[in-house]
Structure formats: structure tokens, C-alpha cells
Amino acid sequence: MSSTERLQRYLADERDGCGDEEVSQRLAELEEIDTAAGGPSLDADVGLLSALANETRYKIVRILHVAGEELCVCEFAPLLNVSDSAISHALSQLTDAGLVTRRKEGKWRKYRATARANAVLIALDGSREL
Amino acid sequence: MSSTERLQRYLADERDGCGDEEVSQRLAELEEIDTAAGGPSLDADVGLLSALANETRYKIVRILHVAGEELCVCEFAPLLNVSDSAISHALSQLTDAGLVTRRKEGKWRKYRATARANAVLIALDGSREL
DNA sequence: CATTCAGTTGAGCAATTATTCAATCATATT
DNA sequence: AATATGATTGAATAATTGCTCAACTGAATG
Numbered sequence A, B: 001m002s003s004t005e006r007l008q009r010y011l012a013d014e015r016d017g018c019g020d021e022e023v024s025q026r027l028a029e030l031e032e033i034d035t036a037a038g039g040p041s042l043d044a045d046v047g048l049l050s051a052l053a054n055e056t057r058y059k060i061v062r063i064l065h066v067a068g069e070e071l072c073v074c075e076f077a078p079l080l081n082v083s084d085s086a087i088s089h090a091l092s093q094l095t096d097a098g099l100v101t102r103r104k105e106g107k108w109r110k111y112r113a114t115a116r117a118n119a120v121l122i123a124l125d126g127s128r129e130l
Numbered sequence C: 001c002a003t004t005c006a007g008t009t010g011a012g013c014a015a016t017t018a019t020t021c022a023a024t025c026a027t028a029t030t
Numbered sequence D: 001a002a003t004a005t006g007a008t009t010g011a012a013t014a015a016t017t018g019c020t021c022a023a024c025t026g027a028a029t030g
Helices: A005-014 A020-037 A042-052 A055-067 A073-079 A084-096 A115-126 B003-014 B020-037 B042-052 B055-067 B073-079 B084-096 B115-126
Strands: A100-105 A108-113 B100-105 B108-113
Touching: A005 A020, A005 B073, A020 B055, A020 B073, A042 A055, A042 A084, A042 A115, A042 B042, A042 B055, A055 A073, A055 A084, A055 A100, A055 A108, A055 A115, A055 B020, A055 B042, A073 A084, A073 A108, A073 B003, A073 B020, A084 A100, A084 A108, A115 B115, B003 B020, B042 B055, B042 B084, B042 B115, B055 B073, B055 B084, B055 B100, B055 B108, B055 B115, B073 B084, B073 B108, B084 B100, B084 B108, B108 B115
Parallel strands: none
Antiparallel strands: A100 A108, B100 B108
């Protein structure tokens, strides 16, 4: 079945006309919507969301957001019951996604939430009881 | 190794005092941050983010956001190259996560983005070039 | 310069996820 | 009632993910 036959029946149902013309017009509208929806930032956005979609990583970002300052890796460890290695993997993925930044200070590494991370968390908080 | 020994060395490095007292005070601060970070909405938030962290589902929500109106399942199909079944699974997960709402109209089902979905997408857009 | 410590990296494995196929439900039509 | 259509559901499977362990890097310190 062509992908548009069902759409054709739908439009015939909803609207009065059922001509091919109206179908292809609606299809063009949908393509336009799709193009506007799927820009080049789609992959990066899904990457960012994937980075946040895990309890360990989400907690790290939340902790940094609440702390409002940079924290040392050694300060996360007591709060997350996973291995140091898991924490390091999590921090790398968050860094790649643009959610945290890293800074060296002697033998310690300090991480901070980015403006983007804060913006997303604030949106989540603000929309919770909409 | 106790989880706090490294923290103790860190604090001794950063600050002047290195007493047990200062360590346990910082630990208490961190626990407080952790509590503030990890409220009951943590699971729901991770669920919401997981629902968005997939190209098919993200595109559906984006399309609904851009469209600004409810769309029929049959209108997604031409834009997403996955099976109808996959689209239906995606829509169910998005509904469970509170990102879209469903409405029956005859034999057609129409979906709409929720206010929360729109808020998150707007935050992503607005924070892109921070 | 050998050792220690903080953190990272990669391999491996268990658990989860994304998709499809087939069957089913629900609504409309004949 | 029987059939057709839109959509959903569940099972099966391939792909991805999250974690740990062990080995490693880089920086400080004896």
C-alpha cells in the first residue's frame, strides 16, 4: 500500500474534497513541517537527551545544577553508588553532549554544569505541573 | 578504601584545615545537595527524557510542536520511515511520559504535543547557542 | 626515578531498547 | 452479520546501553 493512500482516505473523511490535488497539497505541508522539525541539530539534541536519560548521569547534572559551583569527581563518589569508572564514563558522555565542562586542577578534575544543562533542568522544573 | 578518604585528602588539599570535622561538614553539605537534587520526580524526569531520547520519538514530538495542532497517526507515517507498529509503540511511550495526548475521532486517532513537551523543546531551542 | 593517587579508557557481559511481524481490537461500511 | 480499515498489542530478535574489572595515563611526592 502506498504510504499516501491512507492519508487520502483521511483527508476525504475530514474535509470535503478528496481530490489528488488536496492530498498532495497536504503532503507538501507535512513535508515542510518535517523539514522545519528535523534540522541539523536533531542528532545533537537526541545526543543531549540520551546523555540525560539515565539515572546516574541525570543525578550528576542535577547535583551540579543544585550545587551551583564546580565539583570534584571525588565529591560525586559518596553520592552515587556506582564505581569510579562508571562515574568517569558518565562524565565523559555528559561532556561530549555539552552538558558539563571539565577543568584540571593539580591531580583533581572539576566539573561544572553548562548553561544549556541548567536551561533544560529549569524547563523540566518549570513545566512539571503544567 | 572508604569513600570519604579521598574526599578528606581533597579537602586537605583545597582548604587549610584537614580535620575530620570539616570533612563531615562537607559531606553533610553534599548529602543535602543530593537530597535537593533527587526528589520524587527524578524517575518521572528520567522517563520523560528517555522517551525523547530516540530519533523516531523525538521527531514525532518535534513535528507535533512545529505543526501546532493535532495530527492523525496516518499523517506521521509518510514522514517517518519505520513501520506503523513502531509509530504506535512510539506514541504510546510518549503518551505515558506525558509528552503527547491522544484523542479518538471515528476510526482515526489524533495526537497533540503537551505543554510540557513544548516547554522542553523551547528550552532546547533557546539554549542551543548559549 | 619509583611510588602513590586521581581519574580515564577499553574490553566484556548482562540488561535494556528499538524495531518488525503477526495477531488482535475497534470502528465504520456494505 | 460480514468485511475492510486504522491502530494497537505482544512476542521475538537484533542492536544498543550501563556497568564493572583490569590496565593504563598523568600529576604529585618521597
